[in-house]
Each structure stands twice: as structure tokens, then as C-alpha cells.
Amino acid sequence: MAKVISARNAQVGFKRENRVSRAAKIVAVSMALAAGVGAATLPQTAYAQSYAFTSVSIEGNERIEGATILSYAGIARGQRVSAGELNDAYQRILGSGLFESVDLIPQGSTLVIKVVEFPTVNLVTFEGNKRLKDEDLSNIVQTQTRRVFSPRVAEEDAQRISEAYTQQGRIAARVSPKVIKRRDNRVDLVFEVFEGGVIEIERIGFAGNTEFGDRRLRRVLATKQAGPLRAIIKSDTFIEDRVAFDQQLLRDFYASRGYVDFRVTGVNSELTQERDGYFVTFNVEEGQQFHVGNVEVTSDLPEVDVDLFQSKIRLRSGKVYSPTRVENEIARMEKLAVREGLNFVRVEPRITRNDRDLTLDVELQLTRGDRIFVERIDIEGNTTTLDRVVRKQFPVAEGDPFNPRAIRESAERIRALGFFTKADVNAREGSTPQQVIIDVDVEEQPTGSIGFGGSYSSDGGIGLNLSFSERNFLGRGQKFSFGVNTTSSSNKYDLSFSEPAFLGRDLEFGFSANYSETNNENSNFDTTRGTFLPFLAFPVSDNGRLQLRYTLAYTDLPEIEATDTDVGGIIKFESGLGERFDSSVGYTYTYDTLRAGLSDNTRVRLEFGQDFGGLGGDTAFVKTTARAVAQTKIFNDEVTLRASIRGGALSYSKEDSRTTDRFRVSPTVMRGFETNGIGPREINDGLDIDDPLGGNFFAVARFEADFSLGLPEEYGLKGGVFYDVGSVWGVNDGYDSLVSAGGEIVSSDFELRHVVGVSLFWDSVLGPLRLDFTEAVKKNKHDKPLNFNISVSRNF
Structure with missing residues (x-):
């Protein structure tokens, strides 16, 4: 009588049949065999069933050797194996994932292994997507x-597809894998x-907030409320991971404003009755606002000069x-330590809380760090x-002391390049505990653009625009x-x-070149201009930057005939x-507080520049320009106030300025007037002459306030009010x-214009x-x- 040990793992679709385990079968057969032997030799001791095979026969395999x-x-030839070991062999073969079913059949000294291989995948398709x-x-x-078909992998693939739809806010998505059998297995x-x-977010609310309104806090979140533009705005879909990220954004927002005890106590997400949207409520505890107390180093x-x-x-x-602000101080101190030759010095902040006056004392302790x-x-x-x-974004190279803070700053600089969609920077132990390896993993993104367009106007005719x-x-x-x-009336070429x-240093080198030919631009005269800079x-x-430049400019105003009555006498003179x-x-010189990495709630930018002509060339002059901008936010950041003033002066000591050299104010500088809309002009009503001359001086002050209109965030709309005041004045002597x-x-004197x-x-x-x-x-x-x-x- 042959002793048969078999187990099958037949599948229909992806449902495995419920069968008695392989181990149970082996035990049952072994017990029956033991009972039969025991009946024949009652006085003898019974032993556990075991097998020894001199040969193995494999059946059913086509692709697998x-x-x-x-x-x-x-199982080696001649090796004695127990029923349990035989079951382990069965499990190993089945666990390889290569076979739909496996049978192990002992036939005397021969072990027969019958297998049914999984089919190969002929085609993978998607329907309904x-x-x-x-x-x-x-x-x-x-x-x-x-590849070999695996039901387990196919089920996991279905789950992966479902998760991809969930990330798009389609949490009701379902994916069913189906198998169609073909010939040849x-x-x-x-x-x-x-x-x-x-599943959209119909409403985002907050509970427990008193210092900042719901509208202001919604602007902090990456998740947005659904609105009429939901087909375009994708951030209004409900994604659980994004809501978790929003909690961190809220914590960062409050912490940067002194609310160090702020916490999100919970987020309630409730489905609407129609099950097509969510109501999301953030429960928060703001705590109290803290200010900076004592600051000391x-x-x-012994080698550290604390006073310095x-x-x-x-x-x-x-x-x-x-x-x-504390992080910026720490970075500044560590940079100073490097400049002073103090390697491996770390700055450890110690914050002491004073609940009585709601202040935080900051102690910056300089300590000896690990020699890594x-x-x-x-x-x-x-x-x-x-x-x-x-x-180049790393201030360190191979062999330099390791500074974790400097590496984090380098990671931010890499991201700020705008070349990569992802930039991960991590440090791991190197060949010794005293060395580290910095791993940088980036993913590139497009960084170029090409523009091509055409235009037509009654004045300029057909136009062509190409840019790269x-x-x-x-x-x-x-x-x-x-x-x-x-x-048809102008040609402009720009290269930079x-x-x-x-x-290899923090030194920018560059140049710009442009060439233009115009006729009837802003007046009835032609110009040819070229610049190389x-x-x-x-x-x-930390906040200041200096640019040094050389400028070579070419200008030509073709001479206008004296009989031409469309142009005034000044332009005729300059063209000659x-x-x-x-x-x-x-x-x-540019000073910008944003370079320090602080919040832009308060920002100051100053610019001052001069150009000195006379290094060769046909003229000698000094051209000075200046600009100052200040910005702050009030009413819990709901309103942005901004003030700016800019001006310029042009003085010639050799030759005189021409209309192409003098200052001309455009609507981007002073609102409410056309380009060349204010400033000195030659007027002759009888001859219909109106030539803008430009001015040797200009000054403009702008005051504005930007604010929310209370509309849904996805509109991307804000409102503002402004007041501008300025003037352009000054022409050459003898004009x-x-x-x-x-x-x-007219308008050659300093006269302020006012615009609201x-x-x-x-x-x-x-x-x-x-x-x-x-x-x-107020205008002239x-x-x-x-x-x-x-x-x-x-x-700015």
C-alpha cells in the first residue's frame, strides 16, 4: 500500500480553498501507519514515521528547473526525514510563490513531487480609469x-492603485483585479x-482660537475650502496626510509669533449627509504670547571671548x-566661531521661562562639540x-569639521535653487565613528522656458516675439x-x-546686452540704442550685497529735417x-532684511547706486538712484502696509543729457499716469507738437495697504488702496x-502730482x-x- 502525502493550494480567482493543513495530514497518515505496525508487533516499541528516499521524481514543471x-x-538523497520535515519541505516549495499547487507523494524509496506552476502574465491592462x-x-x-503571475502581488497592486486615488481625494475608489486565462498557461x-x-472639504473651521480669526488661519493651511473654482484648485480635496501637515503649519505659524504653548488638541473630520464632502475643524489651544527676556552668551x-x-x-x-530668530542667532554665533578659528564649537540654546512677565530668557552657551x-x-x-x-551650496568640503547646522542650511540653499522638486540631505556614519558621509538625494525639474508669439496693431503692424x-x-x-x-516699427534684441x-566663490559674474531700433516711439523721432553691461x-x-559694473552705451538719434513740423525744436537739436x-x-549697494531668513511680516529693503561717466566715451556725468521700501503687517497679519520712496539725479559735466538719457516715469513707478505722462514737455498747440523730454531729476513716494476681500482662498483675489505722490523735473540750461x-x-519745475x-x-x-x-x-x-x-x- 502506497503512503500518500498530498496537499493542494488550488485557487479560483484569488480565493484559496479551505483545506486541512499539510501538517495535519502527515500526522494523520503517520498515526494510521503506526497503528498498523503496532497491531502486527504488539510487544515492540512504536517509533515516529520517517522516510528515506533514494530518488526524487518531479512532475508538472515546465519553466522551473x-x-x-x-x-x-x-531533501538530500538517502537522507532520513520525518513527517514534520517533509511538511517543511512542502511549505518551502509552496512559499516560493512559483506554484499554484504542490503535492509530495512518497512511493517507496521514491519521492514524487507534483507541481502546478503559476501562469505567466501575458498582458496588464486597466479599465474604468x-x-x-x-x-x-x-x-x-x-x-x-x-513574469510569473502572483495573486498576492496582484492584490497588493490593487491596494496601491486605491491609495493613489486616495491621495487625490477619491477615498471611495475601488479596484478589482480580474484574471483572464489564455492558452499556454x-x-x-x-x-x-x-x-x-x-471628497471635497466644504468648510474648514477652528475652535479655541481668539488671537487670529478663521480667515487668517485658513491662509496658513495647505488644505483649502472648496469653491466655484474647485475644478482648477486641487488643494480642496480631503487628503489625510495633508491635514496632518496642516497641523504642523499651524504650530509653526503660532510659534513664530511667540505662542510657544500652542497645540492642536484634535482634528474633527465629518462627512456630509450626501457623503460628498467633509467638514474639518481644528481644535486648538493658543496659550499666551511670550516676548524675549534677557539674552546672554x-x-x-578658555579660548572663547564671551564679550566678543x-x-x-x-x-x-x-x-x-x-x-x-534664535536659530539665526545660533547660526551667526557659529559662523563667528569659525572665523575666530574655534572649530568644533557648538552653540546650545537654553530657554528659561518666566511665566510672571511672559518672557523667555535666551542663554546661548558655547560648548565643545564632538570632533567629527x-x-x-x-x-x-x-x-x-x-x-x-x-x-557649492555646502560651506564644508571633505576633511572639514562637521557642523549639523551648516548642513541643514545647505539643504535649504539647495532647495532654494529651484532646480529640484526634491532635495533630501542626510548624514550617516562614515568609515570611522569620527567621520560622516553626507548623502544628497535630488530629483530634477524643468528650469527653462521658451516663448513664441505674434501680435498685430494698427500702429506697429505685425509683430513677432521669441524668447528663451x-x-x-x-x-x-x-x-x-x-x-x-x-x-514693422521697432526691433529689440536682449541677451543676458x-x-x-x-x-567657485559667492561671487556672481554676468553681463547683459541689448540693442533696439525704434521709430515713432513716444514721439515722432527715430532712435538706435545699444548697451553692454x-x-x-x-x-x-549678512543683509548687504554690492554690485560693481561697467556700462558701454551707444545712442543715435537720426537728424530730423528742419522743415519737419511734427517735432519740436529741442528734439531736432538733440537729433543733430x-x-x-x-x-x-x-x-x-542693496540691504535687504529678508536675507537673514526672518519672517516677511516686517521687511526693509534699501538700494543706493551711482554711475560715473567719463572713462572714455563722449560724455562725463554722474547718475545717482536710490530706493527705500518698508513693509509690515497689522491686525493679526490681515493687512499689509507698505511704504516706498525712490528718486534719481542726473548731472553732466561734459556734453548735455538727451531725451534718451533722462529719467522717464512709467506706471510701475508712479501709478495714475502713462509712461512719460508727467515731466518736462515741449508743447506747441498751433503745430500739434507734444514732445516728452524726460527730466534730470525724479522723486516718487508710494503708500499702500493690501487686505483680504473675504472671498474663498482659491479665488486668489485680494484688494488694496494706495496713494502716490511724485514729480519729474529739470531740463538742460539753454533749452x-x-x-x-x-x-x-512746461512742467520743467518741481511740481508734485497726487494720485489715489x-x-x-x-x-x-x-x-x-x-x-x-x-x-x-492733482495734475498739470x-x-x-x-x-x-x-x-x-x-x-519689492
């Missing part, structure tokens, strides 16, 4: 054609997808406490960007742009290039001066004698746009007011 199956079984394309789903699943795997609808290291470090502290008592060095920096994921572009720009030129981190704009890390820019302090080359050197007969020069208006800010798909509706409350007779203007929104 017999030797592979024997390796899974782990619209929101996610086939190629997207193919990148998600692990089942592949011409092949199958087609079809994932039937029911996408379901998007301490150290027990204390004198560099910029965090002052009385300011609202912010972890960011950078072994190497490994960069992965960059296919276009050169390694050296990423390495690249922020990571040839993967070197360089900026390059080129543009052509041509019409800059290298932000010239000679190389420059160097570098930091001079012929070609001119201007050669100048200059500088611009009165050049005026055409019957004409005059309202603004509408729109974060459109084309970029941030600004629509200004203006009214000039010959000024050119402009009641509406649309432009790109720029605050």
Missing part, C-alpha cells in the same frame, strides 16, 4: 508582463477601477519670541545638474536668456548671462548731435532758446497680476493720466 525545486525542498492615465498606473503596479490581468467622486571654554560674541547679538529684549569630520559628500539623482553646482530663458544653463547653475521682439558662483556682485554683510558713446563705471516758434517748455486708487490682486494661472484703478487728484494741464493699468504684481 528540477534542481531549483529540489533546492527549495532541501480616467483621472489617472494608464502610464501612471503602470508605474504603480509591480505585476509585469512575461498564460493569463491577462485586468484591474477594474471605479474611481468615485472627489556664556561659555566655560555678546557684542554680536542682534536679538533684543522685548521682541516677540520666535524660534527662527566630513568624509565625503555623495550626490545622487542629478542627471543634468553638475555635482559641483550642488557642492534657462535658470540652470547646461546644468551649471548659470542663468541665460535671449529675446527678440520685432514689429550670469554665473552665481564665479571662481558686465558686472560682479558679492555679499558684504549725432552718434554718442557713453562709458561709465558704477555700483549698487528755452531751442523751443520751436510759438511753443514752450484701488487695486485688485489676482494670483492667476499667468502669474500674479495687479489691476490698478486710479484717479489723479499737459499731463497724461491713466485711469486703469494691469501689470505683474511686485511688492
